[in-house]
Amino acid sequence: MKKQLGAGLSAVALAVLLTACGGGTETTPTTAGGTTSASAPAETSAPASSPVPAGAAELKTASSGAGQIVVDANGMSVYFFTKDVKDSGTSACTGGCIAAWPPVLTESDSPAVDGVTGTVETIATPEGKKQVTINGLPVYYYVQDKAAGDITGQGVNDVWYLVSPAGEMVKTAASGY
Numbered sequence: 001m002k003k004q005l006g007a008g009l010s011a012v013a014l015a016v017l018l019t020a021c022g023g024g025t026e027t028t029p030t031t032a033g034g035t036t037s038a039s040a041p042a043e044t045s046a047p048a049s050s051p052v053p054a055g056a057a058e059l060k061t062a063s064s065g066a067g068q069i070v071v072d073a074n075g076m077s078v079y080f081f082t083k084d085v086k087d088s089g090t091s092a093c094t095g096g097c098i099a100a101w102p103p104v105l106t107e108s109d110s111p112a113v114d115g116v117t118g119t120v121e122t123i124a125t126p127e128g129k130k131q132v133t134i135n136g137l138p139v140y141y142y143v144q145d146k147a148a149g150d151i152t153g154q155g156v157n158d159v160w161y162l163v164s165p166a167g168e169m170v171k172t173a174a175s176g177y
Contacts, residue, residue, distance in 0.1 A: 057114035075148025087136035118167020135167035
């Protein structure tokens with residue numbers, strides 16, 4: 001009974017987080033291999049990452065099931081949120097949304113990139129940190145992406161999309177979906 005209750009609460013917590021981030025829960029995220037991740041417990045912290053060595057690229061490109069995409073120095077995929085307004089200087093992902101879609105942060109005013117041809121800059125978060133933007137739109141991680149190369153956030157609620165090296169939303173479905 002306790003296991004069923006725990007799984008049910010995890011699913012409810014994930015549904016609440018996804019609903020807070022633009023839409024219902026009709027989209028079940030999957031991994032590149034096609035397995036679902038909806039039963040995984042919701043997490044509230046950013047993906048684990050180690051500091052970027054001095055002189056190393058903070059953002060780079062990688063091949064994925066959705067084509068060439070932008071990833072961080074550790075290979076974690078980054079996403080755009082369609083509810084953000086280009087060049088607004090703010091993020092539309094607030095409150096519970098941030099728990100599922102933490103911002104990509106940097107210490108630099110000009111993050112180092114490798115292969116990213118879109119314009120990379122920063123905006124200030126409400127906490128005074130620097131969130132990375134590409135072509136004027138903030139970028140985010142997805143907490144259900146557990147390892148480098150995961151793209152489980154692609155297309156979630158039809159508002160979250162991977163970022164192409166040119167700084168465009170990747171709207172194609174990833175292979176394995």
